[in-house]
Amino acid sequence: MPSQTVEMPQMRVADESAPSITTDAQYERAWVPPYLAPGGAAK
Amino acid sequence: MLSPLYTQIDRTLGADPHFGAADAIEARNIARYRLGLTVLARRFPDAADRFERLGKADDAVLRPFLYDPVLRNAFEDDLLALENHRDDPSEFAAHLAEVDLDAEDGLGPCERLMTPRRRPWASRGVGWVWTEVGPESAGRPLARRLEELKDGTFADMRGARRISPDEELVAGLSRGAELLAELLPYAGAGVFPHISLVGLARAESDDGELYSLSGGDPLPSALFIAPEHLRDPWMTAEILLHEGLHLKQFDVLRTGSLVADPGHEIEIPWRLTPWSLTRVLAALHVYAHMVLFFAAAGEAPAELRERFGEPPVTEDVGVPTPGSRAAVEGGYTTSAERAAYLGQQALEVHGGALTPAGRRFVEWLMDAAASLAPSVRANVAREPVPSSAPHVPQPDPRGYRKIEPVAVCPLPEQGQLLAFAPDTAKFHWLNRHAWMIYALCDGRELAALQEQYAQHTGSDPAGLASGLAGLVAAGLVEPVVG
Structure with missing residues (x-):
């Protein structure tokens, strides 16, 4: 559930090689072209 | 019963915690939805009560709202406006105000508009069929918005017409889903939690007639299929896997980017126009799974053949566009050939434009496909892409x-x-x-x-x-x- 406080993670972190922070990107959220009949050009 | 190798690849593709496991992907999307509702409640205090109530609902109550195409489109539009520092009114709040949050019938808002209501794979996900909007609901903003989003999705095609399904067509969806889930219990069954709206439609463009399509943010969690392809359960299963994988990938992308630099374009030997790297990953995602689908179909047990008929005899997935290199020189007609090319391009040529997660995504797919198709080389360019180490500034002593x-x-x-x-x-x-x-x-x-x-x-x-x-x-x- 959402919270306004950040608790420490309850698990070891030493086995992880590096801190990682990722996000999403607007340009990846559009759509893919339709799948057309064989002979078409989208698939 | 599949051979042990196919079962192993099915698990590899369907159970990867980052890209394959539907429950893990959904848990991340539910977390994002709940946090998004919290953020929007701050931004739109007049709607805060309803946002907070929905955010506190159980997963089972929240799920049909999260995947509802109109509400999800509006939710993402609100977040995008926030990200772009626009002061738009909340479309999400407007649509949510129409909805009875106390209904507790397990239906999503758009699904509730439908008459009759049909879920073709009720035990596997919240997918529902666009039958007809009841006359008492046709004028509601939610129903009008659903039509608008559908029309926008088909805007570039000619003669687009939504088809009202009869019971036989709905049964065709159910048969195809049953076959897919039994053939590939992990990777196949794992697409259904990502599908909400299932519509039937006919349309065409200069490139051919519509088989199927799926929506991203413009019509989220939705797919359309041409009704002709519901007669053969094997074809239906293939299409549900294809489009369901796209919808699964959209859900993956909401919780982490795969492409760091969207500017790359890649020549496609079987097409005339280059593809973006994002599109290459979407196609690779499908083709790598299709390698498994066709291999498993070819060895389908007698029991499945008796129930669903004979599987397809060809692995060809499409004809190269006339005038393309493949049309002149041959090749690139099977999933394995196309997956091999796309994976090699994504890793060897454009690997520097992928995020670390994007590289893992491509390697995961290549490894799986290579186990079944030796032409897919799984060991290409596994070394990190050479790049200068980023400069890390000294931390500030003030803390x-x-x-x-x-x-x-x-x-x-x-x-x-x-x-x-x-x-x-x-x-x-x-x-x-x-x-x-x-x-x-x-x-x-x-x-x-x-x-x-x-x-x-x-x-x-x-x-x-x-x-x-x-x-x-x-x-x-x-x-x-x-």
């Missing part, structure tokens, strides 16, 4: 504090913390190492921070410096000043 207001949602079972950056209005996913550093940033001086960090990790202090730099860049913490 760091979180930028307020803090809004987070922990996912301890996945070792991740979802955090919202208030100034940039972006969601960030922290692994447990970055999560721990973020938790420690409470305004204490750097020396105290370093001491606590060493006690909790025993790691090289370079990790602290890079973690702090990442958190500053993400807009989650700032140096203590004054």
Whole structure:
């Protein structure tokens, strides 16, 4: 559930090689072209 | 019963915690939805009560709302407006105001408009069929918006016409879903939780007649199929897998980017126009799974053949466009050939444009496909892409504090913390190492921070410096000043 406080993670972190922070990107959220009949050009 | 190799590949593709396991992907999307509702409640105080009520609902209640195409489109539009610092009114609040939050019937808002209501794979996901909007609901804003989003999705095609399904067509969907889930219990069955709206339609363009399509943000969690392809359960299963994989990938992308640089274009031998790297990954995702689908179909047990008929005898997945290199020279007609080409391009030629998650995504798919198709070389370019090491600034001795207001949602079972950056209005996913550093940033001086960090990790202090730099860049913490 959402919270306004950040608790420490309850698990070891030493086995992880590096801190990682990722996000999403607007340009990846559009759509893919339709799948057309064989002979078409989208698939 | 599939051979052990196929079962293993099915598990590899359907159970990967980052890209394959539907329940893990859904848990991340539910966390993002709940945190998004919290953020939008702050932004739109008049609607805060309803946002907060929905955010506190059980997963089973929340799920049909999360995947509802109109509400999801509006939710994403609201978040995008926030990210782009626009003062648009909340379309999500307007649509949510139409909905009875106390109905407790397990239906999503658009599904509730339908008459009759049909779920073709009720035990596997919340997918529902667009039958007809009842006359008492046709004038409602929710129904009009659903039509608008559908019309927008088909805007570039000619003669687009939605088809009202009869019971036989709905049964065709159910048969195809049953076959797919029995043939591939992990990778196949795993697409259904990502599908909400299932519509039938006919349309055409200069490139051919429509087989099927799926929506991204413009019509989320939705797919359309031409009704002709519901007669053969094998064809239906293939199409449900194809489009369901696209919808699954959209859900993956909401919780982490795969492409870092969207500017790359890739020549496609079987097409005339180049594809973006994002589209290449979407096609690779499908083709790698199709290698397994056709291999498993070819060895389908007698029991499945008796129930669903004979599987397809060809592995060809499409004819090269006339005038393309493949049309002249041959090749690139099977899933394996296309997966091999796309994976090699994504890793060897454009690997530097992928995020670390994007590289893992391609390698995961290549490994799976290569187990079945030796032409897919799984061991290409596994070395990290050469790049200059990013400069990590020295941490500020005054220490760091979180930028307020803090809004987070922990996912301890996945070792991740979802955090919202208030100034940039972006969601960030922290692994447990970055999560721990973020938790420690409470305004204490750097020396105290370093001491606590060493006690909790025993790691090289370079990790602290890079973690702090990442958190500053993400807009989650700032140096203590004054």
